[in-house]
Amino acid sequence: MLLQQLVNGLTLGAVYTLIALSFSLVMGILGVLNLAIAELFMLGAYFGFTAILAQLPLPVALVAAMLGSALVAIVIQKIAYEPLRDAPIVTPMLSTLGFSIILQNVATNVWGSDPLQLTDEVLPGRLTLGSVSISTMQLLVMGATVALVAILAFVVQKTPAGRALRAVAENRDVARLLGVSAARVTLLAFVLSGVMAGAAGVLIGMHYAVITPYMGVDIGLKAIAVMVIGGTTRIWGALVAGPLIGIAEVMTVAYGGSQVRDFVVYGLMILILLLRPQGILGGSRSEQGQRV
Amino acid sequence: MTTTWNKKLGSAAFCAAIAGALFASAPSVAQSQEIVLGAIVPSSGPFAEWGRANTATLQMVEKQVNAAGGINGAKLRIVILDDAAKPAQATNNLRKLAGDDKVLAVAGPLTSSAAEVTFPVANEMKVVSTSQASSKPGVAKNNRPWAFRNTIDEGVLGRTTVPYFKKAFNVKTVAIIYDAKDATAATVGSKIMPALMKENDIKVLNENDPLSFNTGDLDVSAQITKLKSLNPDGVVVSADYSQGVTVIREMKRQGLIKPVVGSTQLISSAILKAAPEIAIVAPATFYATMKGEKAEKFVKELQPILRSTSGLPKDIEPSMYDANIYEIVSMYIDAIKKAGVTGKPESLEADRVKIRDYMAKLVGFPGLGGPIGFNDDGDAIKAFYIVQGQNGAWESKVRGCSTAPGHPGC
Numbered sequence: 001m002l003l004q005q006l007v008n009g010l011t012l013g014a015v016y017t018l019i020a021l022s023f024s025l026v027m028g029i030l031g032v033l034n035l036a037i038a039e040l041f042m043l044g045a046y047f048g049f050t051a052i053l054a055q056l057p058l059p060v061a062l063v064a065a066m067l068g069s070a071l072v073a074i075v076i077q078k079i080a081y082e083p084l085r086d087a088p089i090v091t092p093m094l095s096t097l098g099f100s101i102i103l104q105n106v107a108t109n110v111w112g113s114d115p116l117q118l119t120d121e122v123l124p125g126r127l128t129l130g131s132v133s134i135s136t137m138q139l140l141v142m143g144a145t146v147a148l149v150a151i152l153a154f155v156v157q158k159t160p161a162g163r164a165l166r167a168v169a170e171n172r173d174v175a176r177l178l179g180v181s182a183a184r185v186t187l188l189a190f191v192l193s194g195v196m197a198g199a200a201g202v203l204i205g206m207h208y209a210v211i212t213p214y215m216g217v218d219i220g221l222k223a224i225a226v227m228v229i230g231g232t233t234r235i236w237g238a239l240v241a242g243p244l245i246g247i248a249e250v251m252t253v254a255y256g257g258s259q260v261r262d263f264v265v266y267g268l269m270i271l272i273l274l275l276r277p278q279g280i281l282g283g284s285r286s287e288q289g290q291r292v
Numbered sequence: 293m294t295t296t297w298n299k300k301l302g303s304a305a306f307c308a309a310i311a312g313a314l315f316a317s318a319p320s321v322a323q324s325q326e327i328v329l330g331a332i333v334p335s336s337g338p339f340a341e342w343g344r345a346n347t348a349t350l351q352m353v354e355k356q357v358n359a360a361g362g363i364n365g366a367k368l369r370i371v372i373l374d375d376a377a378k379p380a381q382a383t384n385n386l387r388k389l390a391g392d393d394k395v396l397a398v399a400g401p402l403t404s405s406a407a408e409v410t411f412p413v414a415n416e417m418k419v420v421s422t423s424q425a426s427s428k429p430g431v432a433k434n435n436r437p438w439a440f441r442n443t444i445d446e447g448v449l450g451r452t453t454v455p456y457f458k459k460a461f462n463v464k465t466v467a468i469i470y471d472a473k474d475a476t477a478a479t480v481g482s483k484i485m486p487a488l489m490k491e492n493d494i495k496v497l498n499e500n501d502p503l504s505f506n507t508g509d510l511d512v513s514a515q516i517t518k519l520k521s522l523n524p525d526g527v528v529v530s531a532d533y534s535q536g537v538t539v540i541r542e543m544k545r546q547g548l549i550k551p552v553v554g555s556t557q558l559i560s561s562a563i564l565k566a567a568p569e570i571a572i573v574a575p576a577t578f579y580a581t582m583k584g585e586k587a588e589k590f591v592k593e594l595q596p597i598l599r600s601t602s603g604l605p606k607d608i609e610p611s612m613y614d615a616n617i618y619e620i621v622s623m624y625i626d627a628i629k630k631a632g633v634t635g636k637p638e639s640l641e642a643d644r645v646k647i648r649d650y651m652a653k654l655v656g657f658p659g660l661g662g663p664i665g666f667n668d669d670g671d672a673i674k675a676f677y678i679v680q681g682q683n684g685a686w687e688s689k690v691r692g693c694s695t696a697p698g699h700p701g702c
Contacts, residue, residue, distance in 0.1 A: 001521045008513040015511070105336065109603050113340035114562050115537045135545065208510055210541050210566070212534060214338055218508045250514035258504045258515060259472065 003132045005254045006247060011138045011207070013246025014145035018200035019223035020230060020238040021152060022193040028232045029169045029189040031089065036076050036096040037197050038220025039103035044069040044201025045211040046107060049116055058122055058206070065202035066195045072103070073194025077187055085186075100216075107213035118209040137207045144203055146239070148196065153235045161188060222249075225269040231279020240280055326367040327635050329624055330389030331617070332400030332410070337376035338507070338534065341604065342402060342613050346424065347372050348601045349614045350399070352594060353621050363628050366635055370621070375401055382406035383413050390417040394640055396633065397422070397647045399620040402613065404428035404475045411435035418641065420648050422623075424616040427556055428476040429484070432670030440651055440670045442616045442623075444694040446476065446555045447484050449575035449676060452692040454488045456678045457553040457573045460689070463526040465495045466553075467519045469512075469539060470530035472504035480555045481530030489528075497522040507535060516542045526551045533560035540566040561609050564681045572681040577616070577672075578661050579679055579686045580609035587660045590618065619659045623651065667695065 019041050026034040047068035051061035080095040125136040156162035167175035168185045176182050204219075205211045226245050230237030245265055252264045272279065331350050334343035350370050357368045371393045375382035382401040389395045390413075397420040401410050407426040414421035415438045422440040423432070429447050432439040457463055466489055470481020482502060489496050503515045516539070519527060529539050529552050536558050543550070544567035551571040552558075558574040580591055594610045627633065627650035633643045656663040662675035671694070678690040 001517060004517050005514055008511075008517060011513070012511050108336065108340050112603060112605055113338060113534075114560075114605060115534050117537065117541070117562070117565050119565070133547070204510070208538070208541065209545075210537055211510075212338070214508050215510050218506065219510060250517075253503075253514035254518050257501070259502075262506070 001131075001254065003130075005250045007132060007134055007138065009247030009250040010243050011141055011246070012249060013243030014142045015200060015204050015219060015242075016223050016226040016245055017145050017238045017242030018148060018196055018203075019219060020226035020242060021149065021235065022197040022200070023224055023227045024230075024232045024235070024238060025152075025189050025193040025196070027227065029165055030081075030186060032081065032092050032096075033224070034076065034081070034096045034190075034193065035093060035220070036080065036100040036103060037193060038216030038223070039100045039107075040069040040073055040076075040194050040197035040216075041201040041204075041219065042107060042211070042213060042216035043072055043103060044198030045205030045215065046111055046116070046201075047198065048202030048205050049118065049211060052118065052122060052206070061206075062199060062202050066198040069198025069201065070191045070194035073190045073197075074187065077190035081186075081190070104213050104216075111213065113213060115210045115212050118206070121209065122206045135207075141203045141207050144199070145242075148199055149235060149239045152192070152196065155192075156235060161185075165189060222265060225265055227279075228269050229272045229279055231281050233278060234281040237279050237281035244280075325635050326369050327363045327628060327633075328393060328395045329368070329370045329621060330386075330393060330395035330398040330400075331370055331372045331621075332375050332382050332385045332389070332398060332402070332406070333372060333617075334377035334402055335372075335374035337378065339377045339402065339532075341608075342425070342611065343374060343377075344601065344603050345598055345608065345611060345614050346400075346402070346617050348597050348604070349594060349610070349618050350621060352597055353618060356593075357625065363625055368625070370399075371395060375406055377403050377406065379403075379406045379409040382410045386410050386413050386419075386421060387417065390414075390419040394637065395419070396628065396635070396640070396643055397624045399617050399624070400424060402426070404431050407431050407439070407441070408475065411439035414438045419644050420624075420651060422620045422651070424620060425556075425613045426476070428479050430669075436668075436670055437652065438648060440666055440672075442620050442664070442672045442674075443556070444575075444577065444674065444676055445669075445671055446480050447488075448694050449556065449692075450480075450484055450488045451491075452676070452690060453553060453573060453575050453678050454485075454492050454494070456690050457526060457551070458492050458494055460573070460680070461526055461551040461571070463494055463551070465497050465522075465524045466526045466528050467497045467503070467522045467524040468528040468530065469503045469505070469515055469519060470528075471507055471532070471535050473507040474532060474535070474557075476555065476557060477530045477532065477535075478504075480557075481528065485528045485530060497524050505531075505535070505539075507532075509535075510538065512539055512542050513546070515539075516546050516548060519543075520546055520548045524550060526553060528552075529554045529558065532557040533563045536563050537566045540570055540572070543567065543570060556612065559612050559679070559686070561607070564684050564686070568683050570682075573689075574679060574681070575676050575692075576612050576679050576686070577674055577676045578610075578612040579677070579688070580611075581686060582661060582677075582688070584661065586658065587615075590615065590660050594618075615660045619657075619664060623654065623657055623664070626657065627651065 022037045044065040048061040048065040051064045080099045081092050084092040123136040127134045164180045164185045167180050226241045230241030252261045333346040354370050373385040402425045404426040407423045427443045427446045429445050432441045471477040505512050527550050553573045559576045598608045627647045631646040631650045655665040665673040673695045676692050677688045679686040
């Protein structure tokens with residue numbers, strides 16, 4: 001059972017990693033917690049399901065979900081963030097919270113509150129190694145997570161757009177003086193977070209084969225914990241913290257008690273905040289202002 | 293000319309005044325007023341499907357009653373408020389319905405969590421409130437005399453469900469998993485089912501290590517891996533159907549194809565799609581394919597309305613909770629007709645008492661699945677069915693009654 005629980009934990013951790021990165025991108029660049037990201041994840045799942053139910057292949061569903069969530073992220077940036085950019089930091093956060101509730105309601109009205117289910121597995125097949133069983137979809141979720149994190153790291157570290165993102169994260173005013181368009185970079189951060197959340201939504205939706213308009217709420221909160229534990233200053237932090245939290249969660253259920261699961265996850269987050277507020281891979285304390 | 297004109301005007305005014313007085317006193321009081329009932333349903337939030345279907349059901353009743361001439365000649369109006377399955381919102385709704393809208397009685401709220409906090413307010417405001425879905429033990433009993441539930445206590449239902457489950461699948465051992473955040477599911481999973489299993493000599497393999505999850509959890513893989521390692525003959529899933537779908541799909545994904553038993557919360561068409569190969573046993577007081585003239589007529593009338601209602605699935609079927617709320621409003625209408633309810637604003641308090649007393653003494657009301665009455669705890673005395681879902685359909689296996697055999701309520 002231990003090895004099977006490790007596989008469960010790694011899959012769950014992959015989910016947390018992708019959503020935590022979405023949070024981290026906006027938090028890192030703008031210092032704002034975009035609470036509607038959990039709903040971008042949920043919408044990604046619905047876009048993907050809609051595509052799959054329309055008999056489209058998985059890669060098309062993945063692209064549709066990523067594009068759809070990115071488009072909604074742009075709407076959020078234009079309506080819930082941009083007009084409130086100069087307001088106190090809590091104001092845009094509350095605005096995105098309002099947006100998340102609206103998106104839940106939209107999803108309930110469009111797709112209903114009943115769980116939307118797939119009748120068949122999108123990727124059938126299962127790899128059995130002794131007592132451990134891994135589905136093809138689980139392998140895809142884990143593989144896609146590593147690939148997406150690597151692509152995002154490459155974009156942020158090696159491309160002009162990534163340099164602009166890091167420059168704005170470092171110092172928005174100086175970056176503007178150096179000719180970086182802060183508005184464009186802000187939009188890019190929202191789009192990339194939408195793409196990551198959309199990808200997470202479709203992958204997770206296909207894996208569990210059942211989704212609801214409220215699926216983002218709890219997972220979103222856990223992803224925030226992962227972002228804090230991993231540190232918002234390093235992309236790879238989420239890749240470490242996601243599986244760590246995923247494994248801690250399933251091991252608590254398996255060998256501790258399911259009633260104390262959330263105590264362990266959020267307790268770990270509080271511990272990290274107290275002992276190492278910059279996160280596991282967050283660099284030195286002096287780097288706390290620097291993001292991405 | 294002016295004088296003549298004034299005389300004519302004066303005569304006309306007099307005639308009009310007399311006629312007005314005559315017309316005002318000629319028709320019955322009822323014809324000049326409307327009968328107002330209230331309802332609390334979750335039209336948004338996690339149980340929006342149930343709430344929206346309940347709303348469509350109530351609108352159908354209102355339309356049918358008014359098309360047939362109303363209640364004693366008075367028009368029926370049902371004020372429907374959404375509580376989003378939130379207890380605080382349900383309480384505010386009841387205060388508004390009883391205080392502002394001056395309703396005679398309230399149908400709802402739906403969940404046990406909402407009923408637990410709304411029923412004390414019903415007592416405070418002295419208005420009958422009857423839940424269409426709450427089945428957690430003791431919720432109406434603790435809030436007498438104004439609280440009622442057109443449902444049966446899960447403990448009573450379990451006494452027939454578990455023996456059937458044991459016999460049908462030769463179950464000697466079970467493992468239990470429940471939703472810790474749902475009031476009814478937590479009570480059924482942690483108290484009622486373990487006790488019933490013991491009564492029926494079924495060993496609970498995780499008796500000292502309860503497995504739970506929280507409402508809204510998408511991942512229950514760790515819990516199911518643990519359940520699978522126990523190798524039970526059957527699995528108790530205590531959760532509402534939307535969470536039940538998540539658990540049963542994960543059982544299928546991990547290859548744990550074992551029969552499932554649960555409470556009325558599992559009854560839905562959605563859960564039958566989760567894993568058609570897994571047999572599900574649960575109690576119900578109504579299901580869409582139920583036989584019988586009243587039930588079949590109800591389904592025939594309501595189903596097309598539900599399927600054409602925006603925000604509801606195109607393949608939706610009337611649920612047990614639609615049937616329950618239909619029966620609740622039908623009972624209120626019967627009370628108004630038979631108990632001398634006037635519907636006058638000045639008689640509101642007396643009218644509410646008459647409805648309460650009618651409900652408390654009710655025996656043999658013709659419900660969709662058989663006669664309905666209420667016991668001293670405020671819970672329904674009615675027939676129920678142990679249904680088994682497999683390969684996409686519910687099939688009735690056992691008929692039971694929530695009171696002793698021979699009682700006129702059944």
